[in-house]
Amino acid sequence: MSLKFAYYPGCASKEITRESSDTTLKVAPLLDIELKEMPKANCCGAGLLKDYDYKLHLAMNARIFAEAEGMGLDIMTICSTCLMVMSTANSELKNDEKLLAETNELLGEAGLTYKGTIDIKHFLWVVMKEVGAEKLKGLVKRPLKGIRLASFYGCHTLRPSSVLGFDDPLNPTSMEEITAALGAESVDYDGRTKCCGFQADLVTEEVALAMTAKRLLSAKDSGAHSVVTPCPFCHINLDSYQSKAERVAGRKIDIPVLHFTQALGIALGLSSKDMGLDRHMVPLQDLLDSI
Numbered sequence: 001m002s003l004k005f006a007y008y009p010g011c012a013s014k015e016i017t018r019e020s021s022d023t024t025l026k027v028a029p030l031l032d033i034e035l036k037e038m039p040k041a042n043c044c045g046a047g048l049l050k051d052y053d054y055k056l057h058l059a060m061n062a063r064i065f066a067e068a069e070g071m072g073l074d075i076m077t078i079c080s081t082c083l084m085v086m087s088t089a090n091s092e093l094k095n096d097e098k099l100l101a102e103t104n105e106l107l108g109e110a111g112l113t114y115k116g117t118i119d120i121k122h123f124l125w126v127v128m129k130e131v132g133a134e135k136l137k138g139l140v141k142r143p144l145k146g147i148r149l150a151s152f153y154g155c156h157t158l159r160p161s162s163v164l165g166f167d168d169p170l171n172p173t174s175m176e177e178i179t180a181a182l183g184a185e186s187v188d189y190d191g192r193t194k195c196c197g198f199q200a201d202l203v204t205e206e207v208a209l210a211m212t213a214k215r216l217l218s219a220k221d222s223g224a225h226s227v228v229t230p231c232p233f234c235h236i237n238l239d240s241y242q243s244k245a246e247r248v249a250g251r252k253i254d255i256p257v258l259h260f261t262q263a264l265g266i267a268l269g270l271s272s273k274d275m276g277l278d279r280h281m282v283p284l285q286d287l288l289d290s291i
Helices: 016-031 054-072 080-094 097-108 125-131 133-139 175-181 205-221 232-240 240-250 262-266 285-289
Strands: 003-008 033-037 074-077 121-124 148-151 226-229 255-258
Touching: 003 054, 003 125, 016 033, 016 255, 016 262, 054 074, 054 080, 054 097, 074 080, 074 125, 080 097, 080 121, 080 232, 121 125, 125 133, 125 175, 125 262, 133 175, 148 175, 175 262, 205 232, 205 240, 226 232, 226 262, 232 240, 232 255, 255 262
Parallel strands: 003 033, 003 074, 074 121, 148 226, 226 255
Antiparallel strands: none
16 A cells, blocks of 8 residues: 655755655655645745744744645655754644644634644655565665665754654664665764754854764765765755865865665666756766666
8 A cells, every 4th residue: 555645845855956856756656655746835944934933933834734634644755954843843733722723823814724633754754664674675676785875864854852753863773774775884973963064054154064074074984985864955065065065174075975865766776867866066976886
């Protein structure tokens, strides 16, 4: 039986990292996952709006939830920041009847209401818990044999654990279990659960780039052939800003960075064109040739 979700890729994955969403839409059917687009969905606010207008932040997220609720489906996202923002807002609304009622007053102006019946999941969670590593292993057409992957979880994939609760925030294992199912070897390194620096980019760029360089060099020096992440914002820092991070570190890094969905896609037999691998700043061809 196919799994079915309301699909919320998030703003970044609709444009800046659209290769991650394009790949998701191609990988999902191979895993018996049916994704329904949410044509009326708005931005979740990315965690920034909450500090300026809390009620508007809740209303915008509840509007997303109401659309999914009307579809009779839980939400699945590939954006870790959207996951964190929506999960936190959903928890607050579900656990405070007064807050939910006040938010529904605002939604009522648009003819909407949210009853508090849906959940939000990351694609990583769905693959790990609802597809399962064993089934995934049986679907692999191109094992990633000989490839050493450094999983980079991203802060918002794991924290706050009180709301997300999918994996251990200090010692997660889901990415490594999936890496093994795809036939690759996992690399244990210091930075896998730490921050890439994205949240500091617009405030203190040099500090953010130093953080990015430290994470990448930790992975490379531990023997990784590539980094893989389920977070599009982490991918932006680790791939797109890698040349800037090299300048700050004073050292060549040159390590490719895969979206989690692309690691799945390669192993499941999708082509480079299908997954938009040519959109990466750090080339992946040498990695692909080695499989």
